[in-house]
Amino acid sequence: MNAKRYLEEADVDAIIIYNGQSIDLNFYYFTRLLYGGIFEGSFAVVTDEGVKVITSPLEEQSAKKGNNEVIIYRNKVEREELIKKTIEKAERIGLNYGGLTIKDFENIKDILGNKVYVDIYEKILQWRMIKDEEEYRLIKEAAKIASEVADIMPDFIREGMKEYELAARLAYEMFKRGAEDLAFTSIVAFGENSAEPHYISGSRKLKKGDFVLIDFGAKYKHYNSDITRTFVFGRATQIQKDMYYTVLEAQEMAINMIKEGVNGKEVDIRVKEYINSTQFKDRMIHSTGHGLGLAVHDHIGLTSLKDMILKERMVVTVEPGIYIPGKGGVRIEDDIFVRKDGAEILTYAKKSELIEIS
Amino acid sequence: MNAKRYLEEADVDAIIIYNGQSIDLNFYYFTRLLYGGIFEGSFAVVTDEGVKVITSPLEEQSAKKGNNEVIIYRNKVEREELIKKTIEKAERIGLNYGGLTIKDFENIKDILGNKVYVDIYEKILQWRMIKDEEEYRLIKEAAKIASEVADIMPDFIREGMKEYELAARLAYEMFKRGAEDLAFTSIVAFGENSAEPHYISGSRKLKKGDFVLIDFGAKYKHYNSDITRTFVFGRATQIQKDMYYTVLEAQEMAINMIKEGVNGKEVDIRVKEYINSTQFKDRMIHSTGHGLGLAVHDHIGLTSLKDMILKERMVVTVEPGIYIPGKGGVRIEDDIFVRKDGAEILTYAKKSELIEIS
Numbered sequence: 001m002n003a004k005r006y007l008e009e010a011d012v013d014a015i016i017i018y019n020g021q022s023i024d025l026n027f028y029y030f031t032r033l034l035y036g037g038i039f040e041g042s043f044a045v046v047t048d049e050g051v052k053v054i055t056s057p058l059e060e061q062s063a064k065k066g067n068n069e070v071i072i073y074r075n076k077v078e079r080e081e082l083i084k085k086t087i088e089k090a091e092r093i094g095l096n097y098g099g100l101t102i103k104d105f106e107n108i109k110d111i112l113g114n115k116v117y118v119d120i121y122e123k124i125l126q127w128r129m130i131k132d133e134e135e136y137r138l139i140k141e142a143a144k145i146a147s148e149v150a151d152i153m154p155d156f157i158r159e160g161m162k163e164y165e166l167a168a169r170l171a172y173e174m175f176k177r178g179a180e181d182l183a184f185t186s187i188v189a190f191g192e193n194s195a196e197p198h199y200i201s202g203s204r205k206l207k208k209g210d211f212v213l214i215d216f217g218a219k220y221k222h223y224n225s226d227i228t229r230t231f232v233f234g235r236a237t238q239i240q241k242d243m244y245y246t247v248l249e250a251q252e253m254a255i256n257m258i259k260e261g262v263n264g265k266e267v268d269i270r271v272k273e274y275i276n277s278t279q280f281k282d283r284m285i286h287s288t289g290h291g292l293g294l295a296v297h298d299h300i301g302l303t304s305l306k307d308m309i310l311k312e313r314m315v316v317t318v319e320p321g322i323y324i325p326g327k328g329g330v331r332i333e334d335d336i337f338v339r340k341d342g343a344e345i346l347t348y349a350k351k352s353e354l355i356e357i358s
Numbered sequence: 359m360n361a362k363r364y365l366e367e368a369d370v371d372a373i374i375i376y377n378g379q380s381i382d383l384n385f386y387y388f389t390r391l392l393y394g395g396i397f398e399g400s401f402a403v404v405t406d407e408g409v410k411v412i413t414s415p416l417e418e419q420s421a422k423k424g425n426n427e428v429i430i431y432r433n434k435v436e437r438e439e440l441i442k443k444t445i446e447k448a449e450r451i452g453l454n455y456g457g458l459t460i461k462d463f464e465n466i467k468d469i470l471g472n473k474v475y476v477d478i479y480e481k482i483l484q485w486r487m488i489k490d491e492e493e494y495r496l497i498k499e500a501a502k503i504a505s506e507v508a509d510i511m512p513d514f515i516r517e518g519m520k521e522y523e524l525a526a527r528l529a530y531e532m533f534k535r536g537a538e539d540l541a542f543t544s545i546v547a548f549g550e551n552s553a554e555p556h557y558i559s560g561s562r563k564l565k566k567g568d569f570v571l572i573d574f575g576a577k578y579k580h581y582n583s584d585i586t587r588t589f590v591f592g593r594a595t596q597i598q599k600d601m602y603y604t605v606l607e608a609q610e611m612a613i614n615m616i617k618e619g620v621n622g623k624e625v626d627i628r629v630k631e632y633i634n635s636t637q638f639k640d641r642m643i644h645s646t647g648h649g650l651g652l653a654v655h656d657h658i659g660l661t662s663l664k665d666m667i668l669k670e671r672m673v674v675t676v677e678p679g680i681y682i683p684g685k686g687g688v689r690i691e692d693d694i695f696v697r698k699d700g701a702e703i704l705t706y707a708k709k710s711e712l713i714e715i716s
């Protein structure tokens with residue numbers, strides 16, 4: 001979308017995104033400065049003349065790699081004057097109330113004075129949900145990296161190794177394939193730790209019979225992937241197999257439901273209904289999926305807590321799980337690009353058979 | 359510090375930290391839930407009864423690993439009631455205006471109604487600057503990981519390799535030593551790319567005569583280290599040597615100045631004065647250092663832009679650099695624990711001679 005269209009749709013004369021200490025990812029959304037630079041303390045300003053980046057000399061070289069007008073300030077006073085000048089003619093200023101701290105908002109009001117401030121948080125979220133070609137390509141690349149890595153992980157799994165050692169290998173293999181960062185702190189959970197959905201990794205050593213749950217993703221040019229696979233080290237017990245194939249069934253059911261126009265809420269409800277109809281009643285303690293993009297939890301996805309009519313070109317995760325505290329858990333997660341008449345699965349690591357690592 | 363002392367010093371009856379989508383690291387500061395869990399959407403509430411964590415069932419197991427009272431909500435309505443109840447008797451509510459979005463603030467006001475809200479952003483920053491024993495220990499461990507990795511990196515450097523391949527090795531070696539994440543996206547810059555202080559890494563291939571600049575850190579139990587070393591691949595030219603030893607001299611001068619009571623501003627001024635007295639006048643385009651802790655840029659450190667009287671138990675980076683656009687740059691960075699009468703250097707990777715990798 002071009003600058004004018006953003007302003008029209010949000011009904012404002014200018015949009016200001018401040019990339020403060022807690023980084024507002026929308027800075028990257030509007031500037032598309034995806035290929036280098038940190039831009040702490042920088043501003044992205046959308047006016048009818050286009051997108052302007054107000055940044056420090058430190059970021060000058062990085063900023064000039066994009067297609068925006070680059071304005072350099074040498075100190076705080078100059079920064080304030082430049083921002084003021086850039087939106088001189090604007091009356092209605094769109095801000096992201098969901099990414100701007102109270103402190104930074106007060107600072108902006110001090111600089112700009114008497115303007116009409118409009119919260120465009122929801123509007124930006126709507127825009128960000130629909131991925132354009134560049135975004136689709138970057139997420140697909142991030143998903144490719146994660147898929148390749150998931151597929152080779154069983155080769156690195158050895159008895160007695162620690163969770164964080166496998167996390168090290170995960171990171172290495174992702175970076176080697178061009179990831180610029182982890183999408184998030186990898187979860188590598190052995191045995192009973194796999195029952196804790198938000199476990200990270202520790203020094204638990206791998207034993208025969210353990211579940212090995214890996215949940216990780218690659219960040220590629222600021223866009224993320226997010227994948228989970230669960231293996232068994234050694235021979236799987238019947239209950240482990242039941243857990244795995246129940247989750248797989250639930251996941252495939254959910255993926256098959258996905259297409260434009262479907263309510264994400266219905267998907268989560270159906271997944272839970274299915275799991276609750278098995279011996280694993282009430283063992284799925286989170287939603288089926290979330291939106292994915294610049295943020296790993298980009299927007300609401302598939303959750304019974306909220307309506308979310310899926311639209312073409314959204315990306316959502318599908319990740320049912322079953323957790324038995326003290327014993328273990330299974331989760332299988334893929335990233336889905338929503339198409340008009342179905343799901344395009346971006347992550348393609350093997351999952352159809354429970355892998356027993358010998 | 360205990361809960362009562364925080365409330366006294368901030369002159370409030372309760373402190374509420376909301377760990378929203380953009381994570382407010384103060385959640386970890388108050389709860390010390392450093393050993394697992396994500397806690398998105400969770401609240402930390404400090405009252406005279408202690409610290410309470412209000413979180414979802416998804417985080418229950420992780421939350422119970424700490425020393426706080428854990429309160430579980432099953433849905434949004436319950437969450438609101440629980441927060442309300444927890445601070446029922448409080449009149450003055452301390453909030454972090456520097457970490458709370460406008461949206462979340464409005465939400466809190468909707469829940470709690472007519473209270474007196476006090477911005478304790480600066481207060482928290484003051485507290486966080488002074489590291490207690492646990493924090494010191496964790497940063498020291500993070501620094502140890504980074505130092506070990508910096509020292510072995512020359513062994514992995516080969517002609518023709520790409521920057522991101524070296525970044526992969528950096529990550530692997532840090533995770534293998536127990537880092538749970540990168541402190542930040544590693545900078546691996548070859549040749550002319552080293553002149554860009556905030557470059558990340560790309561597919562530039564290593565050639566004879568290139569600078570190799572690596573700037574990276576480990577996150578260990580949520581605390582960070584941050585180190586930079588610069589090598590030359592092949593034989594260094596005279597100008598490369600001059601750049602290196604000028605930076606080293608500036609860095610050692612800065613480190614020698616550090617102790618309780620010194621103004622960080624003076625340190626930065628002296629470093630710039632020194633560099634400007636050499637052939638590299640005006641080639642240092644950033645401040646000498648920043649505070650380090652839960653955040654990589656934790657607080658103001660050594661910058662001529664602002665007074666900062668150093669106190670015992672602060673951690674600051676010292677990282678002068680010289681950059682020649684199109685040619686290359688040198689930066690040397692270490693993490694310093696401020697002691698009463700000097701600097702304790704936490705990162706100990708070799709630096710006294712410019713390493714020429716053959």
